[in-house]
Each structure stands twice: as structure tokens, then as C-alpha cells.
Amino acid sequence: MFRDSANTIAPSNQDSDKPVVDKEQPAERTPFFVDKNAPHNEVDFARIESAVRVILEAVGEDPDRDGLLETPARVARMYAEMFAGLKSDPGRHLAKVFAEDYDEIVLVRDISFCSMCEHHLLPFTGKAHIAYLPSGKVVGLSKLARVVEEVARRPQVQERLTHTVANLIEDRLSARGVAVVVESTHSCMTMRGIRKPGSLCLTSAMRGAFKTDPKSRAEVLGLINRAAS
Numbered sequence: 390m391f392r393d394s395a396n397t398i399a400p401s402n403q404d405s406d407k408p409v410v411d412k413e414q415p416a417e418r419t420p421f422f423v424d425k426n427a428p429h430n431e432v433d434f435a436r437i438e439s440a441v442r443v444i445l446e447a448v449g450e451d452p453d454r455d456g457l458l459e460t461p462a463r464v465a466r467m468y469a470e471m472f473a474g475l476k477s478d479p480g481r482h483l484a485k486v487f488a489e490d491y492d493e494i495v496l497v498r499d500i501s502f503c504s505m506c507e508h509h510l511l512p513f514t515g516k517a518h519i520a521y522l523p524s525g526k527v528v529g530l531s532k533l534a535r536v537v538e539e540v541a542r543r544p545q546v547q548e549r550l551t552h553t554v555a556n557l558i559e560d561r562l563s564a565r566g567v568a569v570v571v572e573s574t575h576s577c578m579t580m581r582g583i584r585k586p587g588s589l590c591l592t593s594a595m596r597g598a599f600k601t602d603p604k605s606r607a608e609v610l611g612l613i614n615r616a617a618s
């Protein structure tokens with residue numbers, strides 16, 4: 390992330406204590422924080438907006454009442470954000486690697502994510518833990534979180550999220566082993582339907598040595614499950 394200079398506030402002038410906005414900045418401004426690597430997906434805003442109007446009418450609401458006037462546009466923006474990873478290639482984050490003579494476990498734990506259940510279009514949120522056994526090259530740690538973030542931004546089931554991340558890391562890093570464990574709460578099980586707040590869904594995908602060698606598997610699961618110190 391970086392701070393966009395176009396959005397900086399000029400120092401106070403002598404007449405007022407209030408900061409003044411730099412006159413040089415363009416009328417159309419980019420967001421204050423811009424993450425150039427964030428996933429991006431164009432959605433059809435107009436169609437989402439008209440669909441949301443239809444849904445509001447169908448549930449007995451008046452989409453023209455004050456409080457709901459901007460709701461269709463808000464929902465369209467929300468879907469653009471929630472589904473930003475739909476057409477992107479999350480593997481691109483694993484393209485830059487560093488040669489490193491290290492062949493033990495690399496684990497990034499507790500990567501928070503928010504995804505969307507494809508059955509109900511309700512969020513499921515939780516944490517992903519990613520471990521791999523490098524084969525001569527390592528990747529920047531943040532890139533593992535970027536992969537999770539991007540794969541999460543799709544409508545899906547947790548199982549697919551889990552094995553998609555594992556496959557990407559195995560393929561792109563030629564890792565000797567990959568372990569991905571995902572734990573999350575599904576709103577469709579807590580807010581509606583069976584209504585079981587507190588229920589947790591755990592999924593795992595093991596590849597290479599973590600799948601075939603019980604000792605490696607036990608070691609990585611021990612690290613993942615280790616209580617935070």
C-alpha cells in the first residue's frame with residue numbers, strides 16, 4: 390500500500406488553522422490508499438442495481454423511499470469488491486521468487502479472509518493457514534496472504550477455496566509439500582437455516598510430503614495448531 394500524493398493535504402495557511410486542500414490536485418482523485426496489486430473485476434453495475442431494485446420490491450419494500458435510494462448502487466459496489474477475484478489469476482502473486490537455501494517448513498498462519506458462499510450469497514469468514522516446503526526458492530510472505538485474499542473474492546464453497554490455494558502454491562513454487570488449513574464460520578449456517586452460531590468449518594488440503602509423510606504432516610499440523618504465544 391502507498392499513500393497517493395494526489396490526496397495529500399497541504400499545510401495550514403496563515404489565515405486559518407484548517408488544512409487547505411492542495412489546489413494542484415486533479416478534480417478526479419484516486420482513493421487515499423491504493424493497493425496496485427489488489428484484485429480487480431469489472432461488474433455490470435447497471436444490471437446489479439436493477440436486480441436489487443427488483444429484489445427490494447419482491448420482498449415488499451419500496452426502493453424509492455429515502456433510506457433505500459442509494460442501496461442498489463451500494464450493493465453493486467459491494468459485489469464488485471466481494472467478487473473482485475473472479476476473473477483474475479491469483480497465481481501472479483507467486484511469480485517473483487527468491488533463491489534461498491532453506492528447505493524446512495515456511496508457515497504463515499492466521500490469514501484472515503472473507504469469501505462468499507455460492508449457495509446463499511452470504512459471507513463465510515475465517516482464517517487460512519498456509520505452509521510449504523521450498524525447493525530452492527521462497528516467495529515473499531505477503532504473497533501467500535495475497536493469494537488467499539484474491540481466491541477468497543469469488544462465490545464458492547470452502548473446499549474449493551482450500552484446494553485452489555494449495556494447487557496454486559504447489560504449481561507455482563514447485564514446492565515439495567503444501568499444507569493449507571482453512572477454518573471459517575458460514576453465515577448461512579449461523580444467521581439463517583439451521584442457525585448454529587459458533588459452528589466452525591475446517592478444511593485442509595495436503596500436497597507432496599505433507600500428504601505422503603506422516604511425520605511431516607504431524608509437524609506442520611502441530612505448528613498450525615500451536616497456541617499463539
Ligand SMILES: Nc1nc2c(ncn2[C@@H]2O[C@H](COP(=O)(O)OP(=O)(O)OP(=O)(O)O)[C@@H](O)[C@H]2O)c(=O)[nH]1
Pocket residue numbers: 506507508545546547548575577578582583
Ligand atoms: N460443503 C459445503 N457446503 C456449504 C458451504 N457453504 C454452504 N454450504 C451448504 O450448502 C448447503 C446447501 O443446501 P441446500 O439444501 O441446497 O440449501 P438450503 O435448503 O438453503 O439448506 P439449509 O442451509 O440446510 O437450509 C447447505 O447445507 C449449506 O450449509 C461450503 O463451503 N461447503
Ligand SMILES: [Zn+2]
Pocket residue numbers: 506507508509510511575577578
Ligand atoms: Zn451458504
